[in-house]
Amino acid sequence: MSEFVIELVDVVKRFATPEGNEVTAVDHVSLQIRHGEFFSLLGPSGCGKTTSLRMIAGFEWPTSGEVLIDGKPMGRTPPFWRPVNTVFQSYALFQHMTVFQNVAFGLEMDKTPASEIKHRVGEALEMVKLSGMERRKPRQLSGGQQQRVALARALVKRPKVLLLDEPLGALDLKLRREMQIELKTLQEQVGITFIYVTHDQEEALTMSDRITVMNRGKALQTGSPVEIYERPNCRFVADFIGQANFFAGKMLAFDDQGARVAIPALQTELIGQPVGNLEPGQAVAVSIRPEKVRIAQEPAFGSNSVRGRVIHTTYIGSNTHVLLELAGGVRINAWEQNKISTLDPKAYFLPGQEIWANLFPENVLILPED
Amino acid sequence: MLWMGGVYLGSLATLLLNSFFYLDGFTGLVVRRFTLSTYQQLFTPSNMDIVFRTAGMALAVTLATIILAFPLSYYMSRYASKRQKGLLYLAVLLPLWSSYLVRVYAWKLILAKEGILSWFISHAGAQGLLDALLSNPVIGGSSLSLSPIGIFVVFTYVWLPYMILPIHAALERVPRSLLEASSDLGAKPLQTAWNVILPLSFPGVVAGSIFTFSLTLGDFIVPSVLGNSSFFIGQVVLSHQGTSGNIPLAAAFTMIPIVIMIVYLLIARKLGAFEAL
Numbered sequence: 240m241s242e243f244v245i246e247l248v249d250v251v252k253r254f255a256t257p258e259g260n261e262v263t264a265v266d267h268v269s270l271q272i273r274h275g276e277f278f279s280l281l282g283p284s285g286c287g288k289t290t291s292l293r294m295i296a297g298f299e300w301p302t303s304g305e306v307l308i309d310g311k312p313m314g315r316t317p318p319f320w321r322p323v324n325t326v327f328q329s330y331a332l333f334q335h336m337t338v339f340q341n342v343a344f345g346l347e348m349d350k351t352p353a354s355e356i357k358h359r360v361g362e363a364l365e366m367v368k369l370s371g372m373e374r375r376k377p378r379q380l381s382g383g384q385q386q387r388v389a390l391a392r393a394l395v396k397r398p399k400v401l402l403l404d405e406p407l408g409a410l411d412l413k414l415r416r417e418m419q420i421e422l423k424t425l426q427e428q429v430g431i432t433f434i435y436v437t438h439d440q441e442e443a444l445t446m447s448d449r450i451t452v453m454n455r456g457k458a459l460q461t462g463s464p465v466e467i468y469e470r471p472n473c474r475f476v477a478d479f480i481g482q483a484n485f486f487a488g489k490m491l492a493f494d495d496q497g498a499r500v501a502i503p504a505l506q507t508e509l510i511g512q513p514v515g516n517l518e519p520g521q522a523v524a525v526s527i528r529p530e531k532v533r534i535a536q537e538p539a540f541g542s543n544s545v546r547g548r549v550i551h552t553t554y555i556g557s558n559t560h561v562l563l564e565l566a567g568g569v570r571i572n573a574w575e576q577n578k579i580s581t582l583d584p585k586a587y588f589l590p591g592q593e594i595w596a597n598l599f600p601e602n603v604l605i606l607p608e609d
Numbered sequence: 610m611l612w613m614g615g616v617y618l619g620s621l622a623t624l625l626l627n628s629f630f631y632l633d634g635f636t637g638l639v640v641r642r643f644t645l646s647t648y649q650q651l652f653t654p655s656n657m658d659i660v661f662r663t664a665g666m667a668l669a670v671t672l673a674t675i676i677l678a679f680p681l682s683y684y685m686s687r688y689a690s691k692r693q694k695g696l697l698y699l700a701v702l703l704p705l706w707s708s709y710l711v712r713v714y715a716w717k718l719i720l721a722k723e724g725i726l727s728w729f730i731s732h733a734g735a736q737g738l739l740d741a742l743l744s745n746p747v748i749g750g751s752s753l754s755l756s757p758i759g760i761f762v763v764f765t766y767v768w769l770p771y772m773i774l775p776i777h778a779a780l781e782r783v784p785r786s787l788l789e790a791s792s793d794l795g796a797k798p799l800q801t802a803w804n805v806i807l808p809l810s811f812p813g814v815v816a817g818s819i820f821t822f823s824l825t826l827g828d829f830i831v832p833s834v835l836g837n838s839s840f841f842i843g844q845v846v847l848s849h850q851g852t853s854g855n856i857p858l859a860a861a862f863t864m865i866p867i868v869i870m871i872v873y874l875l876i877a878r879k880l881g882a883f884e885a886l
């Protein structure tokens with residue numbers, strides 16, 4: 240058994256468009272996915288997530304590079320010979336078959352004995368909580384139920400890897416949250432590797448063991464949710480995952496706390512954590528997340544402290560979102576947790592209030608400018 | 610629309626009514642009194658022969674058009690390039706622009722004893738086979754142009770577009786994702802064709818067969834141009850209501866295709882042909 244269940248080695252996929260141009264949907268992507276992982280492909284619309292997934296399933300073949308499943312190069316192996324199954328975004332259920340027949344389909348194609356089919360379909364339907372609906376047609380089910388049929392239909396084949404292309408995209412928010420938890424539980428229960436495509440960063444963060452962030456066909460960063468959120472390796476990832484304040488800056492020098500950058504707009508220098516290979520003199524993006532900006536009456540010891548003024552506040556219950564204007568007119572967002580229960584308006588900051596924004600060096604990331 | 614429906618249902622009702630009257634043998638006039646004697650007359654062996662011959666022909670033609678239309682439509686919807694598709698479409702539709710009569714007579718010439726097909730067959734060394742077919746008492750005749758085989762060939766030709774178009778439309782409507790899902794679940798191409806494509810295009814086949822079946826049942830031109838002395842329903846209706854003035858019997862004969870079609874539609878519905886509409 241190979242260490243990785245799926246590997247993409249320098250995969251490129253180009254399409255000829257009807258307009259006569261060529262688009263590079265997937266641009267030199269390499270991925271290594273481990274056995275039993277919940278792995279997500281995350282990125283904005285059109286970044287090549289679906290295309291990557293379809294190359295693993297066998298619906299598309301790479302223009303160059305190689306897809307390996309369990310160490311075996313797939314080449315032009317058709318989908319029906321690959322040990323992976325797909326849950327389609329549109330569900331793609333067979334409308335002319337009952338729920339039972341839909342789930343049994345894959346096993347029948349494999350010529351599984353009828354008694355075993357009955358047993359396994361029953362098991363799969365129980366797993367997705369659809370027992371008793373065997374004789375319904377897909378059109379007689381709600382969207383969420385159809386989603387479960389699609390899931391059971393793929394899982395019943397006990398694939399090495401389950402490919403899911405935005406499987407919750409068509410569901411309303413509440414059902415979506417429920418299904419996220421259910422999917423995650425199910426994945427842990429069956430132990431099958433899931434490759435999950437989504438453009439919802441929150442979904443990816445809460446469900447995944449590891450995430451690859453894609454943009455314009457490129458895989459920008461692969462890591463655990465914590466790594467992706469706390470140590471994004473470029474401006475795009477920092478911006479796409481969660482929220483971030485950015486300052487344009489110039490690398491000055493490395494020191495014992497990290498590195499020093501000049502921020503012309505603030506007319507000051509900041510100390511932060513360099514990410515990746517940076518050279519003095521290089522243009523960088525300096526980022527800090529809103530919840531990591533500390534607002535105080537005094538500058539804090541050991542912090543980058545910048546003088547500022549409260550412009551606007553929004554009370555949202557657990558937090559107060561504060562818009563600050565720093566020196567040089569630069570505006571940033573700061574989220575303060577409401578840790579004390581009080582009705583005093585001053586506790587939630589007042590517009591016009593003069594403050595210090597403390598940007599601790601460990602919270603300030605210095606990223607290469609895209 | 611409503612008006613047209615009214616006229617249509619009205620004439621159907623008149624037909625039904627007429628079929629319960631009878632023709633007085635002496636006066637040659639229609640007696641407008643309720644009776645089942647016309648139907649008694651209809652169910653005589655010689656008339657039933659005509660009914661079975663016509664229905665058998667309709668069935669054979671329908672099956673033949675399905676067998677011919679399916680692969681062609683399949684190719685058109687799955688493999689043909691845009692250009693090829695356009696050309697094939699044109700090829701299917703073009704014959705419909707020329708008169709049906711012209712095409713039937715053209716086929717009579719093709720099938721005639723001295724016609725191009727006979728010439729071709731004898732030069733291909735298959736004369737013996739043709740003779741054997743023609744000497745068959747049920748489907749044979751003096752030549753291809755005067756035999757049930759000839760009628761069958763021409764019917765199949767003229768109604769083929771009516772089968773191709775609905776099947777093609779149904780195949781085009783099968784979403785690509787379903788074919789991918791099938792393949793993903795382990796179905797080889799033939800298994801996908803049999804388990805997914807065929808059932809999903811079944812409504813198209815039913816729609817097409819309604820055309821070919823009813824058109825064949827009601828046609829009197831092809832059998833009178835190419836037939837021998839064995840009549841088809843259309844011809845009998847024509848002669849009864851024309852020459853012999855036996856409107857009640859003609860009406861009773863007309864009821865047969867209608868009843869057959871109603872039964873056929875009921876069976877098709879039972880099989881779920883209309884669920885996907």
Ligand SMILES: Nc1ncnc2c1ncn2[C@@H]1O[C@H](COP(=O)(O)OP(=O)(O)OP(=O)(O)O)[C@@H](O)[C@H]1O
Nearest residue numbers: 254255256262264283284285286287288289290438
């Ligand atoms: N069959 C195709 N022919 C031409 N271009 C294609 C084809 N499939 C995908 N593309 C292009 O490749 C790029 C990536 O598409 P892909 O479907 O992989 O994006 P995605 O990340 O799944 O986006 P979304 O979140 O919107 O589903 C897009 O620019 C798209 O237009």
Ligand SMILES: [Mg+2]
Nearest residue numbers: 288289290404
């Ligand atoms: Mg997509």
